[in-house]
Amino acid sequence: MSQEIDKSVNFPVVEANKGVGQYQAAQLKQYNPDAIARYYRYRPWQAWGRMLRIIWSITGFILSLKWDEWQNQVEQNQGKRATHLREMLTRLGPTFIKVGQALSTRPDLIRKDFLEELIKLQDQLPPFDNDLAYQLIETELGRPIHESFSELSPKPVAAASLGQVYRGRLLSGEEVAVKVQRPNLRPVITRDLYLMRWAAGWLAPWLPLNLGHDLTLIVDEFGTKLFEEIDYINEGRNAEKFASNFRNDPQVKVPAIYWRYTNTRVLTLEWINGFKLTDTKSIREAGLDPEAIIQIGVTSGLQQLLEHGFFHADPHPGNLFAIADGRMAYIDFGMMDQLEETTKEALVDALVHLVNKDYTDLAEDFVKLGFLTPDTNICPIVPALEAVLGNAIGKNVKDFNFKTITDEFSELMYEYPFRVPAKFALIIRSLVTQEGIALSLNPNFKIVEVGYPYIARRLLTGESPALRRRLLNVLFKDGKFQWQRLENLIAIARTDGNFDVLPTAKMGLQFMLSEEGKFLRRQLVLALTEDDRLHTEEVQRLWNLVKDDLPANRLLDVAIGILTELSREGVAAILPKATSLVSFDGKQSLTQKLKEQMPKN
Numbered sequence: 001m002s003q004e005i006d007k008s009v010n011f012p013v014v015e016a017n018k019g020v021g022q023y024q025a026a027q028l029k030q031y032n033p034d035a036i037a038r039y040y041r042y043r044p045w046q047a048w049g050r051m052l053r054i055i056w057s058i059t060g061f062i063l064s065l066k067w068d069e070w071q072n073q074v075e076q077n078q079g080k081r082a083t084h085l086r087e088m089l090t091r092l093g094p095t096f097i098k099v100g101q102a103l104s105t106r107p108d109l110i111r112k113d114f115l116e117e118l119i120k121l122q123d124q125l126p127p128f129d130n131d132l133a134y135q136l137i138e139t140e141l142g143r144p145i146h147e148s149f150s151e152l153s154p155k156p157v158a159a160a161s162l163g164q165v166y167r168g169r170l171l172s173g174e175e176v177a178v179k180v181q182r183p184n185l186r187p188v189i190t191r192d193l194y195l196m197r198w199a200a201g202w203l204a205p206w207l208p209l210n211l212g213h214d215l216t217l218i219v220d221e222f223g224t225k226l227f228e229e230i231d232y233i234n235e236g237r238n239a240e241k242f243a244s245n246f247r248n249d250p251q252v253k254v255p256a257i258y259w260r261y262t263n264t265r266v267l268t269l270e271w272i273n274g275f276k277l278t279d280t281k282s283i284r285e286a287g288l289d290p291e292a293i294i295q296i297g298v299t300s301g302l303q304q305l306l307e308h309g310f311f312h313a314d315p316h317p318g319n320l321f322a323i324a325d326g327r328m329a330y331i332d333f334g335m336m337d338q339l340e341e342t343t344k345e346a347l348v349d350a351l352v353h354l355v356n357k358d359y360t361d362l363a364e365d366f367v368k369l370g371f372l373t374p375d376t377n378i379c380p381i382v383p384a385l386e387a388v389l390g391n392a393i394g395k396n397v398k399d400f401n402f403k404t405i406t407d408e409f410s411e412l413m414y415e416y417p418f419r420v421p422a423k424f425a426l427i428i429r430s431l432v433t434q435e436g437i438a439l440s441l442n443p444n445f446k447i448v449e450v451g452y453p454y455i456a457r458r459l460l461t462g463e464s465p466a467l468r469r470r471l472l473n474v475l476f477k478d479g480k481f482q483w484q485r486l487e488n489l490i491a492i493a494r495t496d497g498n499f500d501v502l503p504t505a506k507m508g509l510q511f512m513l514s515e516e517g518k519f520l521r522r523q524l525v526l527a528l529t530e531d532d533r534l535h536t537e538e539v540q541r542l543w544n545l546v547k548d549d550l551p552a553n554r555l556l557d558v559a560i561g562i563l564t565e566l567s568r569e570g571v572a573a574i575l576p577k578a579t580s581l582v583s584f585d586g587k588q589s590l591t592q593k594l595k596e597q598m599p600k601n
């Protein structure tokens with residue numbers, strides 16, 4: 001522990017009540033592009049040296065690519081250039097490593113050979129000095145190492161972009177991972193973000209796509225996230241919130257945080273004994289079923305986006321573990337994002353409309369989600385969406401994959417005024433990464449085979465009124481009930497291991513008998529009697545689909561349960577309007593009987 005922590009680079013914080021150019025010698029706690037710009041406006045020389053180094057490195061790389069083209073050696077030098085790119089980003093430091101990590105999940109933007117090399121940035125990085133790290137742990141925790149840990153590995157077990165991780169044991173015996181941040185991270189990141197933002201402003205007009213206009217916003221989003229990521233207290237809180245969202249899920253494991261041994265730059269959390277999802281060989285050797293792990297990964301990923309709204313924005317395979325007991329564990333909660341309720345709902349809508357091939361509604365969803373501005377004329381976009389997405393989905397919903405969708409979509413973006421809202425860059429990244437992980441475990445993986453059953457189950461079990469409205473959207477087209485869609489939905493939902501028909505049937509019945517279900521009751525009667533015939537075949541087909549899961553006696557219990565729960569007012573509200581439902585095929589006598597049997601309270 002001989003080395004001193006380098007305190008020479010100190011980034012000042014701007015206090016709101018101080019004039020421009022007056023700074024405190026403290027550290028900027030939150031990303032604030034204006035404050036950063038103000039600081040460097042008065043000290044440009046502090047950024048020049050760094051700027052020259054970045055330009056030098058990037059120009060060198062671009063020239064080597066050009067040289068290969070001139071010499072016709074692109075093929076031969078592919079591997080060499082990919083390594084060059086990774087080494088360059090590593091040399092440029094944490095901010096650029098993070099950019100590389102973000103790009104490593106974008107097969108739509110990056111060549112395959114580069115991609116494979118960039119993936120190594122996820123956790124094969126050079127560690128920083130051990131003594132320095134130990135010293136940082138002591139300073140941050142305010143006590144000597146031996147007063148916190150009975151064991152601490154003499155060397156880090158992993159070195160990542162922002163910190164390195166030691167394996168240790170608390171005095172109380174628990175096995176822990178101790179993550180220590182790289183020294184001087186904040187000032188280094190701040191300076192790089194300033195330069196990136198400045199460059200983004202200059203480059204935007206020369207870049208293709210509407211994406212260019214958003215480039216400084218993308219840098220700001222990246223900067224905000226990066227600042228959140230270097231506050232380990234924030235990461236600990238995120239982990240606990242994430243754990244709480246999955247508290248009832250026996251398949252997802254989240255490490256506990258040991259707050260007594262945690263501070264802004266040191267994080268102590270439960271050690272996870274498992275195999276990274278990159279380590280497919282060990283997963284198979286341990287007798288674990290990759291398909292089951294994929295299922296947990298995709299379902300929990302969709303749950304984060306569509307249910308909790310709080311999602312892991314960095315789910316690369318180095319951050320996901322398969323545990324010997326069959327569970328999947330998440331680590332690294334530095335980069336998380338929160339979706340608003342309206343965004344979650346619009347996302348479900350968009351998925352439903354996409355699967356139903358309702359392209360007009362889908363175009364409207366894009367407006368709601370901010371991909372199109374509200375003043376956009378969607379008329380020409382609808383057929384374009386149909387041409388591109390209809391192709392991507394194919395005849396069968398199962399042919400759908402995000403990679404094809406993003407590829408096809410980038411074509412649309414050239415022709416129509418689509419833009420990717422900064423927030424969605426993270427969602428898209430999260431989805432494409434999860435699909436990529438699943439593909440690495442099973443090359444024939446189709447996200448829809450796991451994803452759509454989950455969505456179908458959620459719609460059918462619609463816990464919230466908003467979800468029930470969506471189910472109705474799926475079941476009706478132009479006011480007509482779509483038997484085939486209900487049949488498909490049930491068939492697909494049944495392939496999801498968690499789908500139980502009985503509670504769903506119960507919920508369906510409850511809904512039908514409620515005031516809210518009035519519309520559905522009426523429409524069902526119309527559907528049943530459409531074209532002057534009783535549609536018994538459709539009912540029979542539906543019944544065949546579910547009858548094995550619905551033993552008659554249990555179904556009767558459920559029905560009686562629901563009916564006895566209904567108050568007299570409830571029944572009175574239903575019966576007069578439901579007469580049409582029961583007026584054919586002699587069932588009126590049954591409702592009469594029910595009326596007589598209802599408790600008189």
Ligand SMILES: Nc1ncnc2c1ncn2[C@@H]1O[C@H](COP(=O)(O)OP(=O)(O)OP(=O)(O)O)[C@@H](O)[C@H]1O
Pocket residue numbers: 122123157158159160161162163164165177179255269270271272273318319331332333334
């Ligand atoms: N709780 C844990 N149990 C076991 N290993 C862990 C744990 N936490 C971290 N590690 C190991 O340390 C590595 C780096 O951890 P983590 O991803 O949290 O760091 P990071 O600096 O946030 O990295 P990244 O570059 O992915 O942002 C992990 O890939 C894993 O190998």
